Amino acid sequence: MKAGQATTVYSNKLMICIPIIACNTSDALEKMALASAHCDLMEVRLDVMEAFDLSAIIASASRPVMITYRSIKEGGEGGVPCGACVDYLKEAIRLGADYVDVEYAIPLEYRRLLFEKRGQTKLILSKHFQNETPSTETLTDLFGKMAATGADIVKIVTYAKTPADNLTVLGLIPLAAKRGVEMIALCMGSLGRISRVACPLLGGAFTFASLERGQESASGQMTVKEMNRVLEVLSR
Numbered sequence: 001m002k003a004g005q006a007t008t009v010y011s012n013k014l015m016i017c018i019p020i021i022a023c024n025t026s027d028a029l030e031k032m033a034l035a036s037a038h039c040d041l042m043e044v045r046l047d048v049m050e051a052f053d054l055s056a057i058i059a060s061a062s063r064p065v066m067i068t069y070r071s072i073k074e075g076g077e078g079g080v081p082c083g084a085c086v087d088y089l090k091e092a093i094r095l096g097a098d099y100v101d102v103e104y105a106i107p108l109e110y111r112r113l114l115f116e117k118r119g120q121t122k123l124i125l126s127k128h129f130q131n132e133t134p135s136t137e138t139l140t141d142l143f144g145k146m147a148a149t150g151a152d153i154v155k156i157v158t159y160a161k162t163p164a165d166n167l168t169v170l171g172l173i174p175l176a177a178k179r180g181v182e183m184i185a186l187c188m189g190s191l192g193r194i195s196r197v198a199c200p201l202l203g204g205a206f207t208f209a210s211l212e213r214g215q216e217s218a219s220g221q222m223t224v225k226e227m228n229r230v231l232e233v234l235s236r
Contacts, residue, residue: 014040014041014064014200014205014206015040015200015206015207015231016038016039016040016041016200016206016207016208016209016224016227016228016231017039017040017041017042017043017066017206017207017208017209018035018038018039018041018042018043018208018209018210018211018224019042019043019045019208019210019211019215019216019217019221020032020035020042020043020044020045020211021045021048021210021211021215021216021217022044022045022048022049023048023049023050024049024050024051024052025049025051025052025053025056025057028044028049028052028057029056029057029060031211031215032044032057032060032061032062032063032065033062034211035063035211035224036061036062036063038211038224038225038228039063039209039224040063040064040206041063041064041065041066041098041099041206042061042063042064042065042066043065043066043067043068043099043101043208043217044057044065044066044067044068045068045069045070045076045217046067046068046069046078046088047068047069047070047071047076047077047078048076048077054067054088054091054092054095055095058092058095058096058097059095061098064098064099065097065098065099066097066098066099066100066101066124067088067089067092067097067099067100067101068100068101069085069088069089069101070101070103071085071103071105073105074103074105074126074127074128074130075128075130075188075218082106082107082110083110085106086106086110086113086114089101089102089114090113090114090117092121093114093117093118093119093121094117094119096120096121097121098121098122099121099122099123099124099152099153100114100118100121100122100123100124101124101126101155102114102115102123102124102125102126102151103125103126103127104125104126104127104146105127111149115149115150115151122152122153123151123152123153124151124152124153124154124155124184125146125149125151125153125154125155126155126156126157127142127146127155127156127157128157128158128188129157129158129159130159130188131159132158132159132161133158133159133160133161133165133168133169133187134158135168136168136171139156139158139168139169139172140172140175142156143156143172143175143176143183147176147179147181152182153181153182153183153184153205154176154181154182154183154184155183155184155185156169156172156183156184156185157169157184157185157186157187157188157218158187158188158192159187159188159189159192159219160187160188160189160191160192160195160220161189161191162191163191163194165187165191165192166187166191166192166194166195166198169185169186169187169195170185170186170195170198170199170202171185172185173185173199173202173203173204174202174203177203182205183203183204183205184199184204184205184206184207185199185204186199186204186207186208187220188218188219188220189219189220190219190220191220192220193220193222196208196209196220196221196222196227197222197227197230197231197234200231201231201234201235207227208221209221209222209223209224209226209227209228210222210223210224211223211224
């Protein structure tokens with residue numbers, strides 16, 4: 001429902017999401033305007049904001065917009081009670097956000113409430129491992145449980161301690177394809193940058209890149225200029 005075609009020339013699918021790291025609504029709107037020329041969608045991180053006006057943020061988005069409130073447990077800065085976080089996400093759904101991130105770790109009754117109220121909003125069910133990449137068996141089992149919820153997109157992010165961790169996580173993408181489930185699978189950390197590039201090229205829903213240096217929402221994120229350059233070369 002938001003404007004148009006992506007600026008990237010190498011694919012007509014969603015490829016790059018820019019996280020909007022802002023302190024308040026006016027700051028977010030300014031960065032959203034800058035980001036719109038360089039991405040396919042944008043993620044507004046409510047947990048890093050001192051105050052926000054969801055109505056203004058969603059109405060002003062010229063690209064599809066994702067609303068996220070990342071908890072401290074999952075690597076964010078959000079410290080409000082779970083009920084308050086769910087209220088933010090319910091309001092985002094009511095206002096017509098294109099995507100809402102729902103943490104898999106929230107209590108089941110809250111998750112069910114969001115799934116029941118989703119309307120036309122696509123729900124991204126997410127799980128983040130801040131310090132490790134679990135085994136293939138553990139991640140495969142987790143993916144199966146997350147996919148069974150009926151989420152529109154399953155997102156599993158780990159931390160790469162070795163280059164091989166990228167292969168472990170990226171292996172979830174073909175598994176998801178066989179199940180007919182959209183997937184985001186990538187690794188954080190400097191050793192995880194390979195997975196950030198490979199995720200959309202292997203069939204993942206999209207990847208994340210910062211608007212500029214210092215605006216990263218997670219470790220190992222490239223800037224959008226760097227990501228666009230690499231993806232364009234690899235997609236020729």
